[in-house]
Amino acid sequence: MNPHSVPRPVSGQGWSRRDFLTRAGHGFGALALADLLRIEAAAPAPRRLSPQAHFAPKAKRCIFLFMVGGPSQMDLFDPKPALDRLHGQRLPPSFGKIHSQFLESDPLCLRSTRTWGRYGQCGMDMSDLIPHMRPHADDIALLRSCVVDSVIHAPAQYQMSSGRMFMGHPSLGSWLTYGLGSISDNLPAFVVMSQPQGTPEGGAPCWSSGYLPARHQGTLFRPGPNPIVNLAPDNSAFTRSRQRRIIDFTQELNRRNLRQGDAELEARIASYELAFRMQAEAPDAVDLSRESAATRALYGVDQPATADFGSRCLIARRLLERGVRFVQLYSGGGPVAWQWDAHDDVNANHERMCGATDKPVAALLTDLKRRGLLDDTLVIWGGEFGRTPVSQKGSRGRDHNATGFSMWFAGGGVKPGTIHGSTDEIGLHTTSGRAHIHDIHATILHLMGLDHTRLTHPHGGRDERLTDVHGHVIQGLLA
């Protein structure tokens, strides 16, 4: 898609429409629509009028598969045979102190009862919870040494999203669109899809633009004919042609007395055209009936367990194809039973959550790959933290653990079939290749062609960054 195209005519109606296009040709045709929409009036000297990468990007777009609640690393990707030996015993003090949300002082070790295997050329460990991921072992780079600073859901989600444990800072997707701009003229650059059972605890601040302008915030998408809030009026009498007539009249009034070169007013005129096109484009983007039966089956759209997440993964692929820059896709939200928050029974919880996501996630990788999109799409999988090697109050569940958990990366610029970093014998603390969230963010920006130290925005007396004053690119993950 050419980002420098002027607004396309949509069902031309009468003189006003033609007049608009004429004006578009002469008045602000010189400035691309995409640029107009980036202009911020009255903001103190916009620093990045024409956002662009700092260097050649490896990935043009990105999807973050966010497993809300904290998946258990030692039941999925990081087997710990030592736990079998220690099962039911008090945690040996040699492993150090556990900092978790609820734990008592001398918790009991809890083994994983999963069956394990090694897959791919690289021999990546995966448990029987994620059978569909086995063929993708050589596609992904596994990071076993992730660290965040909070063991509480909301602050950890904020940190995973924005680098800070507090609300109010721009999220990763906002920084990416701020730094790189938009690819599509017809869809928002940053899309969020939460699960129907509910939102993550952190809520809307997880996809907020913080102190960046509001247009950089994530736009919520959902399946169905009205994927965006207020995309269409809740009134069937408002047909598309009636809407066009109203917009045309609005634009006619706007163009009276419009001074040439008034970028702010012209940007507002253009934003109505974009909104109108979005009304047509967005429902089309989420319309899965346009996919073949085979593709829908691949994602598990027609099976009850995978229908929701499969649909959202498939919608995500359609959005990425159509030029959406960043998709934040949540698995988990609302009732505890519908999050990866396995406090009471890790097997029961993860069988349900993996049952809902394993096939769709694998399908997304397969589908992106066969369409040639995986080469320049970055796929990220992970939660806000991992889980403890000990049981919570003697139950079959695990508490939160932020000092050593697993995430994986695939696609644009990522070294496939890699295992980076490690945790101790029981999966509690990172022992090598420590990857703090700031390092992970620095790496994501790097793959997208941005230097995390140079992507800044002035706020409260500082040049704020996604990575605060920290962060190192994790070289071991790069192809």
Next chain:
Amino acid sequence: MGKIRRDIRSAQASFRFWPERSVSFRAWLLIFSWFVAGSGSVLCGSPSVASDHWSFQPVRAVPIPSPTRHNPIDAFLDQRLRERGLRSAPPASREAWLRRVSFDLTGLPPTPSERASFLADRSQKARERVVDRLLASPRHGERWAQHWLDLAHYADSNGFELDADRPDAWRYRDWVIAALNRDLPYDEFLTLQVAGDEAAPGQVEALIASGFGRAGPREEVAGNIDPEVKRQDELTHVTSTIGSVFMGLTIGCARCHDHKFDPIPAADYYSLQAHFAGVQLQDPPIYQPEELTRFQAESNRIRVLIQPLAEARKKLEQPYRDRLRAAKETGLTPQEKAVRAKRKEDRTPEEQRLFEGTSTALNVTWEEVAEAFAQHPADHQQREALKRQIHDLEIQMPPPPARAMSMVEVTNRLPETQVLFRGNVKAKREAVEPAPPRVLVARRGGAPAPPPVERLDPTRSGRRLALARWMADPSHPLTSRVIVNRLWQHHFGRGLVATPSDFGARGARPSHPELLDWLAGELIRNQWRLKPLHRLMVLSEAYGRDSDPVDSTSHRSDPDNATWWRMNRRRMDAEGLRDSVLAVSGRFDGAAGGPGVRAPLEPEVRELIFTEAEVVDLWPVDPRERNHHRRSIYLMRKRNVPYPLLNAFDAPDAQSPCPERAVSTHAPQALALLNSQFAQKAARDFANSLLAHSDKPSLRVEEAYLRCFGRKPTTSEIKAAIRFIQADSRPEMERWTDFTLALLNTNEFIHVP
């Protein structure tokens, strides 16, 4: 001293490593801040920090350049225009001025009759009369309170994961509105918010005012939160908010290191924080005994109604719960069963743990119950009906008896404040006493020395009162400059200092330092009253200029309008836009005060309200529809659930102080203003009131223009409107709705001229 020298040496040694910040980042920062501060004395190890930075110098007594000029503001601005050889723009039309000043002072457009009476008043005093009317209107306090609440980052809920409602937060919001309406002098306004409990012990209003320190988000979660970390976060929040809001100092930066750009060492940050060492965030009761009795009687009445329904629900659920429990018990392993069969005394400690763990696993959750009911439609329906009935009663529960969300001291035995290395509570360094930033009390600086700690009440330390009195001293170099600059910013579209909460080295320098100082002095001369300053600003010629940058030499040499040779056109802010839509559509409800109103919220946003419980309706809309048409400042602001319309138009997220709102232009704004239920309903109401206004289409069009744009339409605009309305065959009402919806979406409506 020796320590500092060591730091310097190690910083020099590590200089080449700086980009990695591998060694002694802090020491490097120290050096940097000295360079900025331009203070040689530090190199000798003296703890004093002085600075030539402009904002730390005393406010100068500035003569008015040409005292004959009617308004001193114009004398200052014209002087600069003359120096730069710029010509000022012509005056805006009287109509444009009226629309501008009405919006700036009250956040609402002028009504057609206000316009008519202003245009009919040809006297010299016509503008003054308008300004006095607007300043006396209760709408004025509501408008300006919003600017203040942006700084306080006020909301009606806690934020963070539970985002619990704050039933008493609105009292602070109403206090701000009332204070601005009665033009409470700014020094008192400040003092009550920083130290209400100490300044006026026993006074309810003062307690409520201290809620300034409570307006921001607060983390309230279950689990192992380190209380020391949490406490430090709270203190940081209040200290940095007060530093930036009242003094324009980004002192929060000095929490983790010596300030990178301003001469504020970390120790100074902690000295400032020490003023708050004793504060407790408490909600003391402020209700009368009758209120409690009434509350108890009413809630008991409702509880009695709920009880049989709750019992019916329990009875209905019991067999399901029993079955679920039984199924879980059969799923236990033989070992678990054996442990559960043992008597408590016979279990080993490990077995006891296992027993407790399995007990948790055997608990039947509401999710499981709901899932089981879903298989049996009849029972499911019955259960849902009971839930609804119970919910409908629960929402009738009266609000709890009044409390003041306040920041108070309850003892004068205060904990010691220590410098925390890199802000880490585990890395305590030297102890500090409460003191204002040294740069402001330095010998060359203009700020007064802090007064001795004053105690009006033996149970309180008086620290915050001393701080407040120090900040509100007329000779303080920052306080008066910062607030007059905020007034200027909201009237003229940009502050004289373009970074309104940062008067430090990183902040912008004043474009008109003499004018800023003269205005600061004028505030003091008016006993800190803000209304005379508003009056002065909006009655200036500069304020009355046209905003259109017509092609001119002035535009070419000062395209950014740094000299105010013209006015700045502004896009309405989110609340102003919503309020204006209500006003022109004829549905505006002017009721003032009280708890935040839950207006209808888009379903997809309502679904975002987080809960882990089974709740029937997370956003019970206010049943009184007229309340939905109240001003935006009276809407319930749930921190994590922003209204899409306000959110799209850059309303701040209330997570940190917002000194200046972003102004962005993007498609979801168009979607919100075209398609939202709010916009659609307003357009219908607007159309209805036009139909009732006159039978003549041209008079309806004229009325619509007067309301939306504050001016009459031209002949060609009337023709275009009528052509649009008649070119369609739908019912009259719908055609007029299309017309009004289009007007609400125009650039002219959404911008203040």
